[in-house]
Amino acid sequence: MKHWNLVFTLAAALACATTAQAQVPPTAAETAAYQGLHAAAAWGDMPTLNKLIAAKGDLNARDAYGRTPLHVATYARQAEAIRALAKAGAGLDLLENDRYDAVTIAAVADDEATLRVLLQLGASAKQVTSRYEGTALIAAAHLGHDGVVRQLIAAGAPLDHVNNLHWTALIESIVLGNGGPRHQATLQALLRAGASQTLTDRQGNTPLQLARQRGFSEMVRMLETAGAR
Structure with a gap:
């Protein structure tokens, strides 16, 4: 039993570390090198952003990592830029190279304010994202971002999606928490x-x-109270 517990703990820790490293925000150097819509989105430069939108700039242009201006604005918590890009027709549910969408980016960052903006604009909480074939809800549950979890549930996130580690959001709240x-x-x-x-x-x-x-005795109590076996 001790051997199994050690294996289980190490496997969970490895998965946790790997998942945490999977999402790659723009580095300071990348941000400094951005031009056009990416730069305006990153810095929340609304006059420039609005000019570029009016000039029919490519709203879904990609940087070297596949990030759109909306992804960049989400990482930078630039809510006004997100609204302007969405109003102009930018894709709300596009995936970057590691298959993260804006909703999952905000969920992993525990950024409830930006997540609320995205969901109000019509971004989906239901997408399968990341190399783990998971969801924003699974990612948030893994990290214990309870406020984000409640928002995603209210937005219709799939409660029982199983990722390619064979874990649901509920399981991840336990094994990676x-x-x-x-x-x-x-x-x-x-x-x-x-x-x-x-x-x-x-x-x-x-x-x-x-x-x-x-x-996790409190979690055991909660599950037993809910009728788990």
Whole structure:
């Protein structure tokens, strides 16, 4: 049992580290080198952005990493730029090279304000994103971003999507979390929304079994109260 717990912990830690490294925001050097719409979006330079939009600039132009001006504005938390780009017809749900969309970028950043803007503009919370074939909800649950999780649930994010690690958002809130208050709040939000308590990981472990293996007593209590087995 000790050997299995060690293997489980190391595997979860590796997956967590890998996932955290997968999203690549523009570096300072990249941002400084941007021109046109990318530069205006990054800096929130609205006069220049509006001029370029009026001049029919390519709203969905890509940088070397596949980021559009909207992706860049999302990373930079430039809400006004996001609104202007969206109003002009920029794609809200496009994926960059690692298959992240703006909604997932905001979700991973725990940026509730920018996420709210994107969702209000019509961006989808339902897309399959990232090299892990996951969703913004899974990414947010993994990180314990409970406010983001609640927004995504309200926006219709798929509760029981299974990524290519064979984990759901509910499972990730346990196996990649720290068992602390924000991951507990994340788990509670998912349970209240009706996320499955019976879907298992690749080894057949239920969420309740996984919480017990990790020693997350409060999560165990929450799952048992919700009727998990």
